[in-house]
Structure formats: structure tokens, C-alpha cells
Amino acid sequence: AQSVTQPDIHITVSEGASLELRCNYSYGATPYLFWYVQSPGQGLQLLLKYFSGDTLVQGIKGFEAEFKRSQSSFNLRKPSVHWSDAAEYFCAVGAGIQAGTALIFGKGTTLSVSS
Amino acid sequence: SQTIHQWPATLVQPVGSPLSLECTVEGTSNPNLYWYRQAAGRGLQLLFYSVGIGQISSEVPQNLSASRPQDRQFILSSKKLLLSDSGFYLCAWTSWISGNTIYFGEGSWLTVV
Numbered sequence A: 001a002q003s004v005t006q007p008d009i010h011i012t013v014s015e016g017a018s019l020e021l022r023c024n025y026s027y028g029a030t031p032y033l034f035w036y037v038q039s040p041g042q043g044l045q046l047l048l049k050y051f052s053g054d055t056l057v058q059g060i061k062g063f064e065a066e067f068k069r070s071q072s073s074f075n076l077r078k079p080s081v082h083w084s085d086a087a088e089y090f091c092a093v094g095a096g097i098q099a100g101t102a103l104i105f106g107k108g109t110t111l112s113v114s115s
Numbered sequence B: 001s002q003t004i005h006q007w008p009a010t011l012v013q014p015v016g017s018p019l020s021l022e023c024t025v026e027g028t029s030n031p032n033l034y035w036y037r038q039a040a041g042r043g044l045q046l047l048f049y050s051v052g053i054g055q056i057s058s059e060v061p062q063n064l065s066a067s068r069p070q071d072r073q074f075i076l077s078s079k080k081l082l083l084s085d086s087g088f089y090l091c092a093w094t095s096w097i098s099g100n101t102i103y104f105g106e107g108s109w110l111t112v113v
Helices: none
Strands: A003-005 A010-014 A019-021 A024-026 A032-038 A044-050 A056-058 A064-068 A073-078 A087-094 A109-114 B003-007 B010-013 B019-026 B032-038 B044-052 B055-058 B065-070 B073-078 B087-094 B108-112
Touching (some): A019 A109, A073 A087, B003 B087, B019 B032, B019 B108, B044 B073, B073 B087
Parallel strands (some): B010 B108
Antiparallel strands (some): A003 A024, A032 A044, A032 A087, A087 A109, B003 B019, B019 B073, B087 B108
16 A cells, blocks of 8 residues: 655754755655655645655755655755754655546654754 | 635634635636545545546535535535635645646634634
8 A cells, every 4th residue: 555654753953954844755656755844734845756766855954854765764854954944844755647646645754843 | 827715715604504605716627626635634526526527526525515616616615604614625636737836825713603
């Protein structure tokens, strides 16, 4: 079955500390991988995506993610967290528009930033 | 550029009343359109998706229905709302112009009382 697992429901990091949010997926085909961020009461904003090529992708707001096929993972990282990064983060996997299917989302990880 | 509009932004409806949430996309043609629901403390649940006019795929049996009367318009409806329909509803789109990336609207908060 196709699925996305975000093992951490809630993470708290200190401002300035590094961050890694985990994402594991199960998908039959070559996956398209995404990370989205959601501030309270808002829609989802795309942080970054991986389709092919270099397995380390850069996104907005200083985030990056690394695709590891052998581990079926697509972890999100940031070297130094800012208080404004506090939000909910969603990992998603899909097959691409040609497949006519939708993204499958993980249940999300809530990030809190302490001062 | 492409934009997605979703309304109303907030809605408080009594149990048993009808529902209509509307979503339109501008700046692209023949998009795939999606309705997701986000209930409190949960992730995103895909409700419906559409690859063309009149083509609706339902992912979860429920009290809701969707329609796509025009290429860039997607409507989420209910004839009689239940308390369990409360949540945050998100419309989303993708098309050839977005390069396989799904973009979301700002969402609609529905509270059924």
C-alpha cells in the first residue's frame, strides 16, 4: 500500500539549532516527493520537491531535503531554525500529473521553536 | 501566473443544512483539481479529485459530493451537514504548467453546530 510516515508528531527545537524532520514512504513507482509547510489557519505552502537528479534538493526559507532511495526516506533539514519556522510540516508523495492521481500526505509534524 | 481562489474562507452552518464550497483556478487550462479535508489533530485526507469536466473520483465514502461544471471550477457540496463534517477544507490544483507540483488554496474553515 502507498503511504507516507512522519514518525515525529511534535518536535521542539531551540532557536538557532539545527532541525531534521523525518519522512519515510512506501510507493510502488518512482515517487515524486514534496515537503509543504502550513501556518495555523493557512493553506499549504510548497517548501521543496524532488522529481529526479541530484538527491539533495534546496527549497525556500533555507530548507533542504535529501532523497535516499535505499532507505525510502526524504528527510527535511535546516541548519539554523528561526522562530518563524514554527508551523506544521507535511511530507507527501505522488506519481505525477500524468497518472491522474493525488498526493498522499503524512500526518504532519508540528514544529515548536523555543527561545 | 496561476492563482487559486477558494471561498468562503469561514463558514458556520447548522446540522442538516446544505453546503457549497467553491474553488476556481486562473492562469492554466485542464488542471487536475482536488479537495482535501484537514480535521483537528489529523493530517490531510483526500476527498475528491478530478482530471476533467464532469470527471470526479471519490476517495472516501461520506456525506459530501463534488462537481466540476467548468474546466477550472471545482465545487464541494453536501445536502445535509453532519457535526463530523467540521474541519478545514483545502482545494488544490496541478497541471502541465505546474510541473507535477500541487498548489493549494488558502482553505475554508467549516464549523457545523
